[in-house]
Amino acid sequence: MLLVVALAWAAIQTGRFVLPPLLPEMRADLSLTLTQAGIVLTVFNAMYAVSQYPSGRLSDILTRATLIVPSLIVLVLGSLLIGSSTNYPLILIGAGVFGVGMGMYAIPSRALVSDLFVEHRGRALGILGAGADVGGGLAAGLAAVVLAIATWRTPFFPLAVALGGLAVLFVVWNTEPYAVERTRLGALETMRRLIATPGQRWALLAFILFYFMINGVLSFLPAYLREVKGFSPLLATVSYALLFALGIVVKPIAGGVSDRFPRRQVATAGMLVGAIALGVLLIAGSLVGVLIGIVLFAVGYKTQFPVVDALLMDAAPDGNMGGDLGAARTVFLGVGSLGPAFVGVTADRYNYTVAFAGLAVCLIVAAAILFWQGRQ
Template sequence: MSKDAPPHISGTPESSAKARARKLRMPPLRRRRLEFDDVNVVDKAMMKKAVGGTVVGNTMEWFDVGVYGYLAVTMGAVFLSDADKDAQLLFSLGVFAATFIARPLGGVVFGRLGDRIGRQKTLAITLIMMAASTFIIGLLPSYDTIGIWAPILLVLMKLLQGFSTGGEYAGATTFVSEYASDKRRGFLASILDLGSYMGFALGAAVVSVMQLLLSESDMVGWGWRIPFLIAGPLGAFAIYFRLKIEESPAFQATLDAQEASAKAGDETESLGTMGIFRAYWRPIVLAMVLVAAVNSVGYALTSYMPSYLTDSKGYDPVHGTLLTIPVLVVMALCIPLAGKLSDRIGRRPVLWIGAGSTIVLAVPAFMLIGQGPVATTLLGLLLLAVPVTFYVGNLAATLPSLFQTSSRYGAMGISYNVATAVFGGTAPLIMQGLIALTDNDMSPAYWLMFTSVAGAIAVIFMKESAQRPMPGSMPSVDTEAEAYELVAGQDENPNLDVDSLPFDTLGSQQGTQSDADPAPAGTADHR
């Protein structure tokens, strides 16, 4: 070897001795300690505004979705009036399912947008599109007026609805989860689903009032339009509140860090859609299976049951809708309790309760509904609402905790909407098709049991996220006293892994959460 070779390449005894000497002079590596300024203390005023603005918008979005479900029989008669009743119902449910075809595309587009320009702006866009498309449905001419163009226009508007909704739930859950403190994330995120099911209940109430006041011919002639037209003023009200909320601290910290890196000439390239899937394919698959289980039973109760009661059980449209309203209201009020329970005992145990109660209660629920009397039907619906409560009360906090902040909206958009499109939107069509195929009114119960077995298995592979920081974020607490307590007890806290916190990537940022750079493909942090 040349005598001019650099010392760090040379293998001579002299160079080795110098290396050992340098190593001895180096100070020992010190483990990074959590300090007070590393901890995000939640701004309570901003938190209330964020939750309120998101819930109002979410309620309005699901009012729009629910109205169509409760008018499924009427919509078939309006937009395919020359077909028999079975074909009309299948068409109407098929249009409802077609809405979900556009959801994965909306999830991808709005997910990428939300990770680039922010959650708040993207959520405002989705709400504007949803309100506009719903309002336009109320103005569409019927089949008797323009023939085949009527169902075509209906499908187009429902596809636009689905496209906008694809960015709504993923964005709303991401937004509130990033705002919430670690110990209250389950409770605060579950309030979103309280708004969702209250939106369904509000849609059912409006449709029921119309059905009580109007004859069936008037409903088919013009009454069906009113619930859709209400979306105009409701949408304006919800958009006003949503524009008042501010960006989440966790995402703002990510934007600040990316801006600082760009100024330093160390700009990182964000993950594209395929990059997100490669980096997070394991948690994405787990999320899809869980969402399939949750939405199968959830949409069975909200979107399918009114049609099931009317078409299979002989209830008139008014009672088929009215019977679901008290169940939805009671369930909506109980959802935050399930979210709060998950903050105490963990997400996984409560999700298992949801899966187990579906497996145990699905058959008794459908048996009671099939008895005929109103009392047993209500009891059957309440039994079906039990697993939905435990499932849904945890979903909004569980799913965002599977992904890093910098790619969370995009990953949520993919996982939630693909699963919802395949198993949620098609749930009414699948269950009605199973009844037609088997001539057995109990077949929907067996389908719900099957999907919940898959959901229970998925939970086994999920790591607990309750009372822990979001992946890639610093700890978040409600008060300064909690921040000091967290710092003082960091070595004994079983819910805090200091070594996994993103100190070196973003550094500490006073008063805000931080986020690590996206994990490279195949190395995502799945804790």
């Protein structure tokens, strides 16, 4: 089950990360401004965020499989809509549908893995998270091919086929029952539990800032490398792929380290490395300097994902693990979804450097919050 869930997550992330390297081509084809492109990516991230709490809570009350299978069907539909988009409204709708499907899948899949691997939760979540980096690497490879021989729409049709096939595999291998019944989500009770203490509230703020930063950087990094650093489309795509290649290694290691040492300290160290990396990226004037910045940034930000998930699951009651994780991620991903819009608007008004510098400040503040909490 870990294998099929991780493969599906990799396919989903392929769809998510194939757009940023192709953003200049999509903008040219659909006549989009940087602000409009940022809004498309923000719509995706916002829908990804808001669907996580209900899917997580329902997976607690019903079963994990009851949410996972429909999510894959929604993702197939979203892929087809994006690939068929011919104007700004249609790409917004396609991005929104894909975001809903991804949000429906994200929490039940994590909860299923957490159910299966209790004592090695951090490492198992790191392996699942590494699926995102496999998908990101595939996305970069697809983008490189597309830039050479096809259009930006091309990857989404085979992606729909792959997601449909993985849905079939999940149904074949799944041993959980499927359940459909009326239920109460209990959103207010869950939110009260999440913000019950000052420490929890500060931690949520830190993760909001982190996701605001990462959504902004990942959405526009290939375009930044092309338009500011002078990289060719192929070199920008390969540099983008480097993030995911490193993530395949970093995430399981970071998850395992967080099983042995305090998770907040591991997260703080990763954020500090990420902030330094953004500084290097902004001031680097050579290919080597930019690549060093990208490597450091990958190590810093990839550390966060299994650690953040494990922190939230550690604090959640057993009967509401999916709900608590979904609610927390809805909060910090919901606000964090504004990151691409921030970069698009700021780059339109000023430039990419100002936008990325603002994101670096967000990461420094987030690291400071976690460091301060760790001393309490």
